Amino acid sequence: MIEIREAQKSDFPRVIELITELAIFEKEPDAVEISIEELEANGLGENALFKCFVGLYEGKIEGISICYPRFSTWKGKTIHLEDLIVTENMRGKGLGKALYDKVLIYAHEQGVRRVEWVVLDWNKNAINFYERTGATMIKDWYLAQMDAQSLENYINNL
């Protein structure tokens, strides 16, 4: 009943629904500034910035996983898992694991020395799942971010 495949252009309206659902779960409902056009422009074709897998349950897209390459100056090319989303009422059916496995299989095919992602510290279910698969949680780094307005301010004052 589960099928995992790469996203096609016609899937992106559903993909953005799932992205928005995750933002609400992560308590940042207004954080999604991206448009469908931007997703399509960056997720399809030769110069795509990311790879999107969709997970179908009984023929309907109920989850996605999104990943892209990064580069560690210690380990070389890595794969970053950006999003792993299953719509709330379809959890517990194995779709999340199938989408996660697909990214790990892809990373293994690419021969990378590391797969990496981030997880909210209160998301115990996710952390337990990741640790059972052999991942390590690293707790002594902060994420640092400069947003568009702060960047603009900083550049203007150089």
Add this chain to the structure above:
Amino acid sequence: MIEIREAQKSDFPRVIELITELAIFEKEPDAVEISIEELEANGLGENALFKCFVGLYEGKIEGISICYPRFSTWKGKTIHLEDLIVTENMRGKGLGKALYDKVLIYAHEQGVRRVEWVVLDWNKNAINFYERTGATMIKDWYLAQMDAQSLENYINNL
């Protein structure tokens, strides 16, 4: 006395020296598994996975900054600052800020809505510097990593 430019092939032996120095500072002296050939193959040319700037002081490379694009499903294309390194005895001369500024100028030219990186929670000097420039430290996410051996084990047991 300070000059910042993109790295050329002949700079990479010095680049890897600085990467190794940072690993020692971060208390992971054996973590650097990358070779010069891998750095060159991924840091030069059309399909480069990262961009490397070198910082010269009186004509000698004393620092580097390394960045690459990522993709946020909330913000679209972002720039990730992977490494910002100044050799220990050349700190305090403005080289680090010049290398940091170069990455932010590059990110601004690319029109991204976010620049991001990570910082060790005990590295107060770095955190203070970043915050003064308008960056935000986000403290409620863990980094998750699966290394090559764990990936191999996981794939073999699927």
